[in-house]
Amino acid sequence: MPAAEDCTKHYLITGGAGFIGSHLSEALLRRGDSVTVIDDLSTGRFQNIKHLVEEYGKGPQSRFRFAIDSITNETVLDRLASECHAVIHLAAAVGVRLILDEPVRSIETNVLGTEAVLKAALRYRAKILLASTSEVYGKGNSVPFREGDDVVIGSTMRSRWAYSASKMVDEFLALAYWRSKELPVVIFRLFNTVGPRQTGRYGMVIPRLIEQAIKGKPLTVYGDGSQTRCFLHVADAVAAILCLADSPEAIGGVFNVGGLEELSIQSLAEKILAKVGSKEEIIRIPYEEAYQAGFEDMRRRVPDISRLRQTVGWEPRRTLDDILTDTIRDVRRRLQG
Numbered sequence: 001m002p003a004a005e006d007c008t009k010h011y012l013i014t015g016g017a018g019f020i021g022s023h024l025s026e027a028l029l030r031r032g033d034s035v036t037v038i039d040d041l042s043t044g045r046f047q048n049i050k051h052l053v054e055e056y057g058k059g060p061q062s063r064f065r066f067a068i069d070s071i072t073n074e075t076v077l078d079r080l081a082s083e084c085h086a087v088i089h090l091a092a093a094v095g096v097r098l099i100l101d102e103p104v105r106s107i108e109t110n111v112l113g114t115e116a117v118l119k120a121a122l123r124y125r126a127k128i129l130l131a132s133t134s135e136v137y138g139k140g141n142s143v144p145f146r147e148g149d150d151v152v153i154g155s156t157m158r159s160r161w162a163y164s165a166s167k168m169v170d171e172f173l174a175l176a177y178w179r180s181k182e183l184p185v186v187i188f189r190l191f192n193t194v195g196p197r198q199t200g201r202y203g204m205v206i207p208r209l210i211e212q213a214i215k216g217k218p219l220t221v222y223g224d225g226s227q228t229r230c231f232l233h234v235a236d237a238v239a240a241i242l243c244l245a246d247s248p249e250a251i252g253g254v255f256n257v258g259g260l261e262e263l264s265i266q267s268l269a270e271k272i273l274a275k276v277g278s279k280e281e282i283i284r285i286p287y288e289e290a291y292q293a294g295f296e297d298m299r300r301r302v303p304d305i306s307r308l309r310q311t312v313g314w315e316p317r318r319t320l321d322d323i324l325t326d327t328i329r330d331v332r333r334r335l336q337g
């Protein structure tokens with residue numbers, strides 16, 4: 001009898017030691033696929049994937065490998081890409097704080113890094129899933145954001161918009177590889193993804209406010225607190241990425257991946273205080289003090305997820321309350337350890 005066909009796949013995950021990459025690696029390994037991670041540990045942490053090395057990375061049946069390197073190291077990237085069926089490209093400069101503090105490195109990582117990954121994928125015709133961001137909607141005020149919307153971004157004199165522009169270049173480049181070289185490409189735009197292992201170090205509001213509440217410090221709300229976001233549990237984001245990876249219909253498409261419960265940052269802070277059981281106060285910090293002079297924020301950021309829903313049948317399953325419960329538990333564990 002012929003051996004059953006092996007349907008498992010080998011994925012290369014760039015930025016796989018980061019917050020989202022480590023959850024994604026875990027999900028792929030759990031379902032039986034093989035994973036190679038390349039990460040330079042600039043914002044990723046070995047701690048995020050240590051358990052995967054121990055569980056899946058040892059012995060002759062090993063299905064997990066980890067290269068500490070930059071995606072701009074062409075030789076290494078080429079070798080790793082040659083061994084994979086598909087590449088999930090998550091490596092990027094993340095977080096508003098980092099973009100403002102290290103603008104040159106952020107733009108270069110996003111633009112040159114993606115170019116290198118697309119070139120490597122093309123040499124081996126590996127399918128590529130490119131992580132993009134809701135930042136590409138800039139300060140547009142059509143709610144909710146649809147993938148085909150026109151985009152309004154701010155002046156080049158305001159550093160924040162460098163991130164949007166660099167990720168837009170990534171999207172243009174990836175779509176050009178699909179249209180002119182038939183490289184199978186899928187783009188997903190992540191909206192405010194949150195959960196265990198995310199750090200507040202690069203600005204992300206939920207782990208920052210939770211850490212402040214647990215440490216008994218006042219919660220810092222920037223601006224007047226009326227700006228809104230829709231948060232998505234990382235487990236839901238991973239489920240969406242897996243659906244997209246498995247769907248031939250998704251190829252050549254751009255998809256919003258986001259949560260649907262819109263809330264203001266002020267009410268988020270109030271919910272966090274109540275859930276942590278803290279009596280601390282909420283303080284307002286002007287944007288120019290929190291970031292830099294002339295900083296521009298988005299007033300509302302809400303995704304339209306109908307394209308993803310129709311193409312792969314995905315829906316977010318976790319509520320904001322689930323997100324806060326899991327993140328509070330994780331931050332508590334981290335602060336104790």
Ligand code: UDP
Binds near residue numbers: 209298
């Ligand atoms: N924010 C805040 N306090 C903080 C960190 C962030 O009020 O300590 C605000 C930030 O100005 C933005 C929102 O929370 O309006 C979400 O910020 P984050 O950096 O998490 O993501 P963004 O949506 O800006 O990419």
